[in-house]
Amino acid sequence: MTEAAQEAFSGTGGPGTARPQGGTFSGRAHDKLHDAKVQRAMRNFNLAAARSRAMAELPELEDIRTAAAAIRDTALADLDVWLERFETEATRRGVKVHWAETHADVNRIVAAIAREAGVRKVIKSKSMVSEESHLNAALEAEGLEVVETDLGEYIIQLAGETPSHIIAPAIHKTREDVADLFHQHHGTPRKTGIPELTMEARAVLRGHFLSGDMGISGGNFLVAETGSVVLVTNEGNGRMVSTMPRVHVAITGIEKVIPTLEDVACVLRVLTRSATGQSISNYVTLATGPKGAGDADGPEEMHVVLVDAGRSTVLGSDMREALRCIRCGACMNHCPVYQNIGGHAYGWVYPGPIGSVLTPSYIGLENAVDLPNAATLCNQCGVVCPVRIPLPDLMRKLREKQVEAGLRPRWERAGLRVWSWFAQRPALYALATRLAARVGRLLGGKRRAIGRLPGGGWTGERDFPAPQGRTFRELYARRPR
Amino acid sequence: MAHPPLRVGLFVTCLVDLMRPRIGFAALKLLKGAGCEVVVPEGQTCCGQPAYNSGDRRAAQALARKMVREFESCEHVVVPSGSCSGMIRAHYPELLAEFPEERAALDRVVARTRELTDFLVNVAGLTTVPGQFAGTVTYHDSCSGLREMGVKSQPRALLAGVRGLTLKEMATPEYCCGFGGTFAVKYGEISARIADRKCDDVAATQADAVVLGDLGCMLNIEGRILRRGESTRVYHVAEVLAGVEDD
Ligand code: SF4
Numbered sequence: 001m002t003e004a005a006q007e008a009f010s011g012t013g014g015p016g017t018a019r020p021q022g023g024t025f026s027g028r029a030h031d032k033l034h035d036a037k038v039q040r041a042m043r044n045f046n047l048a049a050a051r052s053r054a055m056a057e058l059p060e061l062e063d064i065r066t067a068a069a070a071i072r073d074t075a076l077a078d079l080d081v082w083l084e085r086f087e088t089e090a091t092r093r094g095v096k097v098h099w100a101e102t103h104a105d106v107n108r109i110v111a112a113i114a115r116e117a118g119v120r121k122v123i124k125s126k127s128m129v130s131e132e133s134h135l136n137a138a139l140e141a142e143g144l145e146v147v148e149t150d151l152g153e154y155i156i157q158l159a160g161e162t163p164s165h166i167i168a169p170a171i172h173k174t175r176e177d178v179a180d181l182f183h184q185h186h187g188t189p190r191k192t193g194i195p196e197l198t199m200e201a202r203a204v205l206r207g208h209f210l211s212g213d214m215g216i217s218g219g220n221f222l223v224a225e226t227g228s229v230v231l232v233t234n235e236g237n238g239r240m241v242s243t244m245p246r247v248h249v250a251i252t253g254i255e256k257v258i259p260t261l262e263d264v265a266c267v268l269r270v271l272t273r274s275a276t277g278q279s280i281s282n283y284v285t286l287a288t289g290p291k292g293a294g295d296a297d298g299p300e301e302m303h304v305v306l307v308d309a310g311r312s313t314v315l316g317s318d319m320r321e322a323l324r325c326i327r328c329g330a331c332m333n334h335c336p337v338y339q340n341i342g343g344h345a346y347g348w349v350y351p352g353p354i355g356s357v358l359t360p361s362y363i364g365l366e367n368a369v370d371l372p373n374a375a376t377l378c379n380q381c382g383v384v385c386p387v388r389i390p391l392p393d394l395m396r397k398l399r400e401k402q403v404e405a406g407l408r409p410r411w412e413r414a415g416l417r418v419w420s421w422f423a424q425r426p427a428l429y430a431l432a433t434r435l436a437a438r439v440g441r442l443l444g445g446k447r448r449a450i451g452r453l454p455g456g457g458w459t460g461e462r463d464f465p466a467p468q469g470r471t472f473r474e475l476y477a478r479r480p481r
Numbered sequence: 482m483a484h485p486p487l488r489v490g491l492f493v494t495c496l497v498d499l500m501r502p503r504i505g506f507a508a509l510k511l512l513k514g515a516g517c518e519v520v521v522p523e524g525q526t527c528c529g530q531p532a533y534n535s536g537d538r539r540a541a542q543a544l545a546r547k548m549v550r551e552f553e554s555c556e557h558v559v560v561p562s563g564s565c566s567g568m569i570r571a572h573y574p575e576l577l578a579e580f581p582e583e584r585a586a587l588d589r590v591v592a593r594t595r596e597l598t599d600f601l602v603n604v605a606g607l608t609t610v611p612g613q614f615a616g617t618v619t620y621h622d623s624c625s626g627l628r629e630m631g632v633k634s635q636p637r638a639l640l641a642g643v644r645g646l647t648l649k650e651m652a653t654p655e656y657c658c659g660f661g662g663t664f665a666v667k668y669g670e671i672s673a674r675i676a677d678r679k680c681d682d683v684a685a686t687q688a689d690a691v692v693l694g695d696l697g698c699m700l701n702i703e704g705r706i707l708r709r710g711e712s713t714r715v716y717h718v719a720e721v722l723a724g725v726e727d728d
Pocket of ligand 1: 274324325326327328329330331332354381384385386387388389
């Protein structure tokens, strides 16, 4: 387990980067299920409907998904080659490319860039990769002021929390929560209208944009043929962060490279539609090198930090398909588990189905034992994923790895063993099921429903319908011929 | 009939065997009504899905190989469950890839396996069913049936032939009920909450019954409906089609 991962789980990071809650997955999920505000926010959350409207306008959707998956696979098949190409092209255009092998390297590299450039204030647009290493806390520990400028990220920074969704980080917050936060932190009269709240954030952030020395962004894609970093945003803050301060640092995972601009155009068609139901986002920025001789604006220095932190291990494993992910969020938007418990219950940076695959892969199977199991395998995620990641199959593979590694509870293993031992012996199985059918029928009583079963997992909030009382096989053997 | 009868092996599934044998007999009645000759291989137990989804690959393989052996001589394999038929069709090839000597039998069974309503409509060409139902029903699409086996229009087409029955669709029939096999026990609280959304959706239709094609979803939805104290009935589609909803 990396240091950052340990920190994420023990919850001992500094201020600024909020921690996920401690405890177990089930405990966190329980809290969220009983948090009326979170429940209200999650009920109102419906990006799935937006996606389906947008996709209805795309008759060739399935072909584009296939093409997008193939583009991502091409990049992953020769990742080192594409990354070197990116480095060459970006360097040629004046970008300084850094390689971060671990989360600690990310923080060290960015802090060094800031120190050398004499930076005091950092403005950030959305970067989930920086959440992995708790970059904000690390920079604050260096004495830097860090301000998130994506509206959702700004809200949760004020609240001292972490994103609960990869593209809608404050989705667990209600409008009332935001009204309280702004009132408290801005010292302005409390207001609840969405336009008023947005205008207030805009006014406050404007000052930060003008006074930031360094802008940190993520990177949706790296274009190998041009050395560009592609930023896909809606609020325009990504563009401000990457052009207004003296220094721009883009931080992104090594898997984000895509061979050509034409490939980017293809993948973009499904990215924004899958994410928010938009045919294109409000802004698509291609940051290609720092300010040039004839340019009116742009940063004096541009850096790209390429983060491994577990990705190359995943690349060489049977989880590789997960690296196709373009972080659209559709899998979580459509996940019945996510929709009910929200993102924080998942315990690390990436929630929902893709999180249940990536988290164990990045921070260790033994540190996220629940995640691959906390899914119904309904495959709604696999059906909507724009790059065709077989998420349920990957979760099932992780379950197999857990069994192999002896990470499943003893009662579960014993139960499965006993059951499968019987199921392989039809005569004994017939006896056991005949008994179970009768006992179950008795327990069901007049209501024909069992209200309490051992463990309580099933019957906590549900009855168990009683069996009919005889098994099919015994009735069939006795049928009139 | 001019054609020789279709020879079908019925895979009852472990849950029907244990919980609701009525569904197995309903399937038999429907298949015979469609002119099929039906055998029920004797030693059958479970397709192995619970083990497979719990990461116990070895137990899953043992049960899958057993199933294949028992059904390899059947011309058609019919299963009154979307998830068990989906297990066979979508997952057996991967699960049993390391047994090349059993490949031929596996391929045969996989290719011949169909979910019950899909078989009745698309293979047997069944057009009339014996069921009668005075009331309104709503249909829940089970995840595996829908997404692995393409079961969507078939049960609805057959239900349309049930005398007296009116189908009223719920807002999100394709939304998971929250069952997920052992998920329902390991994460009971989350599972029940997902089931609640399904129950709300069902309740909004004011249907007399919710009809579906999988025992897992059935136990889950019925269990939650009972706990909510509602009177909506829950039926397997075979029960309604065959007209054997009650003891
Ligand atoms: S796994 Fe697929 S659906 Fe989920 S965020 Fe990644 S690209 Fe989007």
